[in-house]
Amino acid sequence: MMISNSFGLKADAKNFIYIDALNDLSVLDSIDNKRLLILGAGTNVLLSNYFDGTVLAVRFKDIEINDDFISVGAGVDWANLIEYCLANRLYGIENLTHIPGSVGAAPIQNIGAYGVEISSFIHSIECFNLKTKKLETMTNEQCQFKYRDSIFKLKDFVILKVNFVFNKTFKPNLSYPALINFLEDNSIDTSSITPRILSDSVKQIRNSKLPDPKIEPNVGSIFKNPIVKTNNFDDAFLDGHRWNQDDQYTKLSSARLIELIQSDISIPDTLRFYENHSLVLINNGGASFEEVIDLLHQIKAKIYEKFKIELEIEPEIISL
Numbered sequence: 516m517m518i519s520n521s522f523g524l525k526a527d528a529k530n531f532i533y534i535d536a537l538n539d540l541s542v543l544d545s546i547d548n549k550r551l552l553i554l555g556a557g558t559n560v561l562l563s564n565y566f567d568g569t570v571l572a573v574r575f576k577d578i579e580i581n582d583d584f585i586s587v588g589a590g591v592d593w594a595n596l597i598e599y600c601l602a603n604r605l606y607g608i609e610n611l612t613h614i615p616g617s618v619g620a621a622p623i624q625n626i627g628a629y630g631v632e633i634s635s636f637i638h639s640i641e642c643f644n645l646k647t648k649k650l651e652t653m654t655n656e657q658c659q660f661k662y663r664d665s666i667f668k669l670k671d672f673v674i675l676k677v678n679f680v681f682n683k684t685f686k687p688n689l690s691y692p693a694l695i696n697f698l699e700d701n702s703i704d705t706s707s708i709t710p711r712i713l714s715d716s717v718k719q720i721r722n723s724k725l726p727d728p729k730i731e732p733n734v735g736s737i738f739k740n741p742i743v744k745t746n747n748f749d750d751a752f753l754d755g756h757r758w759n760q761d762d763q764y765t766k767l768s769s770a771r772l773i774e775l776i777q778s779d780i781s782i783p784d785t786l787r788f789y790e791n792h793s794l795v796l797i798n799n800g801g802a803s804f805e806e807v808i809d810l811l812h813q814i815k816a817k818i819y820e821k822f823k824i825e826l827e828i829e830p831e832i833i834s835l
């Protein structure tokens with residue numbers, strides 16, 4: 516059986532298991548954690564052609580609601596949660612509309628877009644600890660959320676359910692420049708914007724900038740935007756392509772850095788950067804894992820050589 520992944524890489528595994536009920540977790544007692552790959556929708560992974568171990572999928576699909584507190588199974592589609600919130604007057608994640616993937620994977624890299632990160636709405640996470648082989652509930656603080664990061668990257672936990680607390684009143688976050696520009700260009704009044712219009716606007720912006728993985732296989736942003744200490748770095752050449760985080764740190768645009776070195780690297784015919792967004796790498800068809808990794812390493816090396824900036828690959832690279 517092939518492992519489904521949005522980059523369209525051909526990948527198989529020795530074994531596949533599905534968690535549909537808590538009892539199913541007992542299979543993990545006899546599995547080597549180093550040979551375990553937990554997968555949701557496969558939209559943030561780059562896979563080599565064979566995983567010599569077990570691929571596990573959590574298929575909990577329940578959504579339980581108690582006032583502003585909702586508990587959502589890891590197997591629920593992210594898009595369904597967005598719709599559920601809109602229908603139930605729970606607010607806050609409109610800016611995260613149209614991010615592909617599952618609810619269980621959302622906390623892993625603390626998904627974010629248009630000035631909002633999911634960690635602001637996570638109350639706690641119910642998981643299975645692969646080291647102690649016990650169920651555990653992690654508080655928001657224990658999850659150690661940061662920009663595209665959390666404790667779950669250590670791979671010690673299978674996320675089963677995510678507990679959220681959403682806003683009961685709609686307070687739109689319209690701080691992100693691309694979002695404000697879109698609303699202005701489309702004469703949408705920000706003082707009377709509704710959650711549905713905000714969500715639809717985000718969807719439209721994303722559709723205009725990001726390729727649909729079903730048509731143009733990709734994993735979204737291929738690198739994280741690097742955050743550098745403002746005083747240690749002369750970033751004037753990135754004017755218009757950097758965002759102050761606070762007094763000490765600046766986030767730089769990886770897309771711009773890639774544009775600046777693109778003529779110095781060789782890109783195989785099977786791959787290309789998306790015309791509307793140079794941080795999105797596309798599989799033109801038949802790209803191999805080795806070609807992708809080679810290209811990403813070339814880019815990292817060139818950007819380091821030219822600007823002394825260390826880029827970090829965003830999707831998880833899986834080869835075993």
Ligand SMILES: Cc1cc2nc3c(=O)[nH]c(=O)nc-3n(C[C@H](O)[C@H](O)[C@H](O)COP(=O)(O)OP(=O)(O)OC[C@H]3O[C@@H](n4cnc5c(N)ncnc54)[C@H](O)[C@@H]3O)c2cc1C
Pocket residue numbers: 521552553554555556557558559560573589614615616617618619620621623624625626627628667672673674675725726727728733734735736831
């Ligand atoms: C077109 C496109 C646009 C995107 N835009 C954004 C964006 O704006 N912002 C953003 O943050 N991301 C974005 N992404 C990345 C991706 O959508 C998110 O990271 C998403 O949360 C991945 O979900 P998934 O179910 O596909 O995870 P997978 O790719 O299946 O897995 C990702 C990671 O999570 C782990 N994992 C998955 N499920 C579990 C679980 N139940 N328990 C423990 N670990 C688990 C996996 O082991 C892996 O390490 C984009 C991707 C694409 C293709």
